[in-house]
Amino acid sequence: xxxxxxxxxxxxxxxxxxxxxxxxxxxxxxxxxxxxxxxxxxxxxxxxxxxxxxxxxxxxxxxxxxxxxxxxxxxxxxxxxxxxxxxxxxxxxxxxxxxxxxxxxxxxxxxxxxxxxxxxxxxxxxxxxxxxxxxxxxxxxxxxxxxxxxxxxxxxxxxxxxxxxxxxxxxxxxxxxxxxxxxxxxxxxxxxxxxxxxxxxxxxxxxxxxxxxxxxxxxxxxxxxxxxxxxxxxxxxxxxxxxxxxxxxxxxxxxxxxxxxxxxxxxxxxxxxxxxxxxxxxxxxxxxxxxxxxxxxxxxxxxxxxxxxxxxxxxxxxxxxxxxxxxxxxxxxxxxxxxxxxxxxxxxxxxxxxxxxxxxxxxxxxxxxxxxxxxxxxxxxxxxxxxxxxxxxxxxxxxxxxxxxxxxxxxxxxxxxxxxxxxxxxxxxxxxxxxxxxxxxxxxxxxxxxxxxxxxxxxxxxxxxxxx
Amino acid sequence: xxxxxxxxxxxxxxxxxxxxxxxxxxxxxxxxxxxxxxxxxxxxxxxxxxxxxxxxxxxxxxxxxxxxxxxxxxxxxxxxxxxxxxxxxxxxxxxxxxxxxxxxxxxxxxxxxxxxxxxxxxxxxxxxxxxxxxxxxxxxxxxxxxxxxxxxxxxxxxxxxxxxxxxxxxxxxxxxxxxxxxxxxxxxxxxxxxxxxxxxxxxxxxxxxxxxxxxxxxxxxxxxxxxxxxxxxxxxxxxxxxxxxxxxxxxxxxxxxxxxxxxxxxxxxxxxxxxxxxxxxxxxxxxxxxxxxxxxxxxxxxxxxxxxxxxxxxxxxxxxxxxxxxxxxxxxxxxxxxxxxxxxxxxxxxxxxxxxxxxxxxxxxxxxxxxxxxxxxxxxxxxxxxxxxxxxxxxxxxxxxxxxxxxxxxxxxxxxxxxxxxxxxxxxxxxxxxxxxxxxxxxxxxxxxxxxxxxxxxxxxxxxxxxx
Numbered sequence: 001x002x003x004x005x006x007x008x009x010x011x012x013x014x015x016x017x018x019x020x021x022x023x024x025x026x027x028x029x030x031x032x033x034x035x036x037x038x039x040x041x042x043x044x045x046x047x048x049x050x051x052x053x054x055x056x057x058x059x060x061x062x063x064x065x066x067x068x069x070x071x072x073x074x075x076x077x078x079x080x081x082x083x084x085x086x087x088x089x090x091x092x093x094x095x096x097x098x099x100x101x102x103x104x105x106x107x108x109x110x111x112x113x114x115x116x117x118x119x120x121x122x123x124x125x126x127x128x129x130x131x132x133x134x135x136x137x138x139x140x141x142x143x144x145x146x147x148x149x150x151x152x153x154x155x156x157x158x159x160x161x162x163x164x165x166x167x168x169x170x171x172x173x174x175x176x177x178x179x180x181x182x183x184x185x186x187x188x189x190x191x192x193x194x195x196x197x198x199x200x201x202x203x204x205x206x207x208x209x210x211x212x213x214x215x216x217x218x219x220x221x222x223x224x225x226x227x228x229x230x231x232x233x234x235x236x237x238x239x240x241x242x243x244x245x246x247x248x249x250x251x252x253x254x255x256x257x258x259x260x261x262x263x264x265x266x267x268x269x270x271x272x273x274x275x276x277x278x279x280x281x282x283x284x285x286x287x288x289x290x291x292x293x294x295x296x297x298x299x300x301x302x303x304x305x306x307x308x309x310x311x312x313x314x315x316x317x318x319x320x321x322x323x324x325x326x327x328x329x330x331x332x333x334x335x336x337x338x339x340x341x342x343x344x345x346x347x348x349x350x351x352x353x354x355x356x357x358x359x360x361x362x363x364x365x366x367x368x369x370x371x372x373x374x375x376x377x378x379x380x381x382x383x384x385x386x387x388x389x390x391x392x393x394x395x396x397x398x399x400x401x402x403x404x405x406x407x408x409x410x411x412x413x414x415x416x417x418x419x420x421x422x423x424x425x426x427x428x429x430x431x432x433x434x435x436x437x438x439x440x441x442x443x444x445x446x447x448x449x450x451x452x453x454x455x456x457x458x459x460x461x462x463x464x465x466x467x468x
Numbered sequence: 469x470x471x472x473x474x475x476x477x478x479x480x481x482x483x484x485x486x487x488x489x490x491x492x493x494x495x496x497x498x499x500x501x502x503x504x505x506x507x508x509x510x511x512x513x514x515x516x517x518x519x520x521x522x523x524x525x526x527x528x529x530x531x532x533x534x535x536x537x538x539x540x541x542x543x544x545x546x547x548x549x550x551x552x553x554x555x556x557x558x559x560x561x562x563x564x565x566x567x568x569x570x571x572x573x574x575x576x577x578x579x580x581x582x583x584x585x586x587x588x589x590x591x592x593x594x595x596x597x598x599x600x601x602x603x604x605x606x607x608x609x610x611x612x613x614x615x616x617x618x619x620x621x622x623x624x625x626x627x628x629x630x631x632x633x634x635x636x637x638x639x640x641x642x643x644x645x646x647x648x649x650x651x652x653x654x655x656x657x658x659x660x661x662x663x664x665x666x667x668x669x670x671x672x673x674x675x676x677x678x679x680x681x682x683x684x685x686x687x688x689x690x691x692x693x694x695x696x697x698x699x700x701x702x703x704x705x706x707x708x709x710x711x712x713x714x715x716x717x718x719x720x721x722x723x724x725x726x727x728x729x730x731x732x733x734x735x736x737x738x739x740x741x742x743x744x745x746x747x748x749x750x751x752x753x754x755x756x757x758x759x760x761x762x763x764x765x766x767x768x769x770x771x772x773x774x775x776x777x778x779x780x781x782x783x784x785x786x787x788x789x790x791x792x793x794x795x796x797x798x799x800x801x802x803x804x805x806x807x808x809x810x811x812x813x814x815x816x817x818x819x820x821x822x823x824x825x826x827x828x829x830x831x832x833x834x835x836x837x838x839x840x841x842x843x844x845x846x847x848x849x850x851x852x853x854x855x856x857x858x859x860x861x862x863x864x865x866x867x868x869x870x871x872x873x874x875x876x877x878x879x880x881x882x883x884x885x886x887x888x889x890x891x892x893x894x895x896x897x898x899x900x901x902x903x904x905x906x907x908x909x910x911x912x913x914x915x916x917x918x919x920x921x922x923x924x925x926x927x928x929x930x931x932x933x934x935x936x
Contacts, residue, residue, distance in 0.1 A: 004930065004931040004932050005929070005930040006924060006928060006929050006930075007928050007929075007930070008927075008928035013925070014922065014928075022928070040596040044526055048750050076576040081642060083786075083787060083788070083789075084789075084790025084791045085791075085792040088791065099593060099594075099597060100594065100597065101597040101600075120787050121746055121784065121787045121841075122786055122838070122841040122844070123747075123834070123837075123841060124745075124813045124814075124815060124816045124817045124837040124838045124841075125567060125742075125746065125813065125815060126567075126568065126816060127817060127837060128711055128815050128817060129567060129568065129569040130569075131804065133572050149828055150790075151828065151831075151832070151840070152786060152840070152844075154828055154829065154832065155819050155837060155840055156826055156837075158819050158820055158821050158823075158829060159817055159819060159820065159837065161824070170907070179725040181614045185804055187828055187829075189825060190826055191824070191826055194826075208790075229850075234883055236887065248930070249930070251930050251931055263823045269800060270738070270779050277593075278589075278591040278593065278594045279591055279594075285542070285791075288791065288792065291789075292791070292792050292794065292799070293791060293792070293794040293795065295795075296794050296795030296796075296798055297794075298797075298798035307798065307799060308799065308800070309795050309798070309799035309800060311738050311781060311795065311799070311803075313781055318590055318620060319551060319588050320591060321903060321904075322551040322552025322553065322618075322664060322757075322900070323553075323756065323757035324756065324757070324760050325557065325758070325899065325900050325903060326760065326764050326897045326899040327760040327764030327899075328762075328763075328764075328901035329764075329766075329899035329902070330624060330765055330766035330774050330775065330898070331760075331764035331775060331776065331777030332737060332776070332777060334779075335779075345591070345592050345593065345791050347593060347596050350627075351626050352626055352627065352629075353626055355626075355629070356629070356659070358658055358659055358662075359655060360619070360653050361622065361655075363619075363908055363911040364619070364622065364623055364626065364911060369591075369592040369595060369623060369624075370590070370591070370592045370913070372620070372623055373589075373591060373592075375910045375911060376590070376620075378906075378910060378921060379903045379906035379907040379909075380908055382903075382906055383902040383903040383906055384903075385922075386482065387899075387902075397628065416756060424818075430794075430798070431793065431794040431795075431796075431797035431855075432789060432790070432793050432794050433796035434797070434851040434854065435789060435844075435847045435848045438846075438847035438850055439843055439844050440828075441847075442847055443831040443835065443840070444831050444848060453846060454850075456474060456476065458491070459476075459490070459696070460474060460475050460479060460482075461472055461473070461474050461475075461476070462472065462473040462474075462475070462716070462719050462722060463471055463473055463709070464472045
């Protein structure tokens, strides 16, 4: 198999008293997991809820690929305009499989597939720089919002629409847009119908942070030349493995269950994800949203106030050995470190030490950069173990479409299992509604009523000059 | 002044019972701070320890600027090769003041200042892509390691040296390197002396994570055309403000003290830094190292086992309102959110809504993107307040050299104050030594002895095929 989960370093035989007793994987935790599995089997494993519905994805792929092929011939850049789950999944896929230098490559090196950019924030400096850098006349703007009414996305669309109309004229402008949104509801849907803008439908039951394997997201992958069928193939492999009701046979089950136990029983409520592979950094941000937003809930399913939710902290091996590792090693006992490693670093680079006669270089002899990276991982996991700090590791054979699909599905199912154990709803996000509503209320005032938000209090403001 | 600290939303009058009683800023916390201040006054404020020694920095600036000027004429790109504190500070400065599109600009737009790249990890894919993308013959490699013996940095140097010798020949290769390292010790120093490579000296008392205002780091800023004297000017302003022994007059004191109280008394041990300004993302990573590594300590200064240290989590406004905000709002009561806002977003962009007749666009009327970003900040801080979640905010007038210098100094001093309150040594990092030693032990074996690290145990490995 292409992904191996090693969880020895979170168990008592390796970690001592800070660990989890392995016998429990056959007794109480096995039972807990079996109950959680039963709860979500229909919605997740058997697709009735549809939100990780690979079977329907599979049938839509031809349409997605054909659409992508058509756009490929007309555009040399695509900009994905969207917030959070509408952007992070695609960013994760593109960084993992295209790398960070894709946009620096010339057309030939990219096989004429388009460059790909993301507008996922309102900061005017970044928006300006991006719109300056691209040739609008050869750019497709994929505007993504499931609800079709995300304020930031609509604001960005308004700015871009103006620019495109100026560049190509009002008649041709609509050809530069593709809206990815709800089949019938929302402002984007209305605009699309009014202006004849092409659309992709977000499957109604697929929420943003679980949408990375759905057609709208796979369309973008196809557009930049990735083999979306192999992504789905990997996801199917992971999903198949996750059907087992036996905890010890179920990778997603082990991940979800052990992290849940570490959090609620051991107060290890910071879950660190630390890949020794730079192309997985955006994946970690995707996972941060998935894990934090799905599990961070005030109320459980019974309506009790629980204020649950582990904090997902991202780190980067080996770089963060020089930054965050000190805290992980000596700080509070409130963390589990989850490593991702790569057996085969494509295009590994020899360290040509024979020319360097100075002392430490002899130690580097015979190693390559990727091997050194992996040695650093080994040293880190071992030093954490000796300090009684629990870790888990997913070992990837290599990083390609299939492995990435497997990885994405594995963590989506693990998240749903964890939610079932925490007894919270992984699909909602009630905690952000207030902020959204307040934003619209603030927006709606031509001049903000100073009494609307509590006045700042000069007693607790420091550094203000008296004239302010 | 250019930076205002607003800490009303962490105090009881605004936050209710989850807050800190403001009276304490005049009583016990004022006294605690005064004692902390006295402890570190000589080393920090009066420079005797030298590690934030702006006075000596100032006198070295001419040399630094002259060196930068010479290189500017010969090279069109510079690569900083270094780990952690040798890289993060300069990355923070460059992103904040040059933006993310600097390397995409042509020579004219950059006023012929060089492009700037960072090699701060061993991942061979990233190393390969970068070395492919640059013209080695016109590139300066600034290799930075205070000790001069960081394994990753030496390995990268070996790879690059080979490449440079191939491109320009062995005689000219040394001109493409500048080593930034200890004045007398370490492998880089030996190589420099042996090969006639030019060096910059790291001031011996300045540790990596506190080195952003020291000459080696300012050299790089000067090389890309930044006004280093204005950076230092801002830092001096902040340092001047931090001389006060009166807690309520000392911005760094308030930051360090309130976060310390939130952590140790209220168990709010996750400190989130969330700028509503994309150019401050690298700054947040710099701060993550500074805060985590300086405060995350197993022992206090008396040698007691304390396992101290808040976790610094980075977030990004407004984007993370669609990702992490759900957890911040409804999850455990273990966080303080520290916002950074910008009053004046340079080149703010109008939202041309008058052409869009659809409903929510009317709400966007009369706003610009940066204003909308700031409204989202207001809505977020207010919704967190209503949920009883504490926040603090630093409001920056704008983002330029002076403000950045002020910001960097403010947080370095706040970190040292916090360390004095926690009674830990902010300057050491004993927790990473074991991992470094294990790496070198692993490196030293021509073939790794399988008994050296504990054998993986197949009972706790999932997904492995039997043939493995």
